[in-house]
Amino acid sequence: MKQDIFQAISDPTRRAILTLIAIQALTPNAMAEKFDMTRQAVSKHIKVLHECELIKPVHSGREIYYHFNAKKMQEFDHWLAQFRQNWETQFNQLDQLLTTIKEQK
Amino acid sequence: MKQDIFQAISDPTRRAILTLIAIQALTPNAMAEKFDMTRQAVSKHIKVLHECELIKPVHSGREIYYHFNAKKMQEFDHWLAQFRQNWETQFNQLDQLLTTIKEQK
DNA sequence: TATATTTGCAACCTAAGGGTTGCACAATTA
DNA sequence: TAATTGTGCAACCCTTAGGTTGCAAATATA
Numbered sequence: 001m002k003q004d005i006f007q008a009i010s011d012p013t014r015r016a017i018l019t020l021i022a023i024q025a026l027t028p029n030a031m032a033e034k035f036d037m038t039r040q041a042v043s044k045h046i047k048v049l050h051e052c053e054l055i056k057p058v059h060s061g062r063e064i065y066y067h068f069n070a071k072k073m074q075e076f077d078h079w080l081a082q083f084r085q086n087w088e089t090q091f092n093q094l095d096q097l098l099t100t101i102k103e104q105k
Numbered sequence: 106m107k108q109d110i111f112q113a114i115s116d117p118t119r120r121a122i123l124t125l126i127a128i129q130a131l132t133p134n135a136m137a138e139k140f141d142m143t144r145q146a147v148s149k150h151i152k153v154l155h156e157c158e159l160i161k162p163v164h165s166g167r168e169i170y171y172h173f174n175a176k177k178m179q180e181f182d183h184w185l186a187q188f189r190q191n192w193e194t195q196f197n198q199l200d201q202l203l204t205t206i207k208e209q210k
Numbered sequence: 211t212a213t214a215t216t217t218g219c220a221a222c223c224t225a226a227g228g229g230t231t232g233c234a235c236a237a238t239t240a
Numbered sequence: 241t242a243a244t245t246g247t248g249c250a251a252c253c254c255t256t257a258g259g260t261t262g263c264a265a266a267t268a269t270a
Contacts, residue, residue: 010115011258015184022191028217041259043218062216062267070192073185079120080181086127087175087182116228134246146229148248167237167246 003052108157130170
């Protein structure tokens with residue numbers, strides 16, 4: 001079952017993991033130390049992030065360093081692009097509309 | 106219970122709603138016509154989007170037009186900012202690292 | 211070889227998500 | 241006023257999500 005990046009990002013723990021490894025690649029054990037939950041729980045989050053390719057494993061002996069996959073994160077940026085025009089122009093128009101309606105009452 | 110914007114966009118139907126009303130404000134009934142589910146199910150999605158302020162209701166008689174709140178959507182853009190540097194530079198470095206490791210074998 | 215370490219996987223439990231139907235209520239219209 | 245329309249809320253059901261414990265496999269170390 002291929003995961004969806006939006007679903008992957010919806011969990012706060014997974015967002016924290018991404019923030020951590022965007023700075024430096026980490027092993028599952030190293031990540032688990034940062035959170036108040038079992039290593040296995042963190043491992044599940046890693047699995048989700050890996051399945052949707054937001055992170056990439058680099059094996060080194062028995063350790064696995066998970067790296068942040070910036071390229072995949074760009075997909076989120078592309079989805080956001082459809083709304084950029086809105087927050088550049090339309091939100092001023094909405095303010096105007098709301099003001100107009102208020103005045104009509 | 107205040108909703109989280111990341112959780113709000115994790116659902117495909119809610120993303121579709123946002124895409125629709127980014128173009129033009131719509132009533133719940135008008136939205137429901139676009140989807141293969143009951144009006145009440147769509148209404149639940151609207152509730153989630155409203156609670157986290159990604160959409161804003163504008164009442165007009167007994168109808169309610171939900172408008173896209175571009176300002177709130179910008180929060181995603183701000184969250185993404187922390188990763189921009191990564192996809193501008195680091196993903197090339199990762200490629201290099203992977204290549205290096207491959208050569209070491 | 212025996213032992214310790216790092217990791218992943220399976221079973222299980224509980225809470226939350228997303229759908230349904232039914233109903234209540236306010237605003238419009240006959 | 242009576243009937244229709246647009247909306248939201250509650251109860252319910254089933255599946256998924258996120259946590260736990262326990263175990264197995266692979267690598268490193270004594």
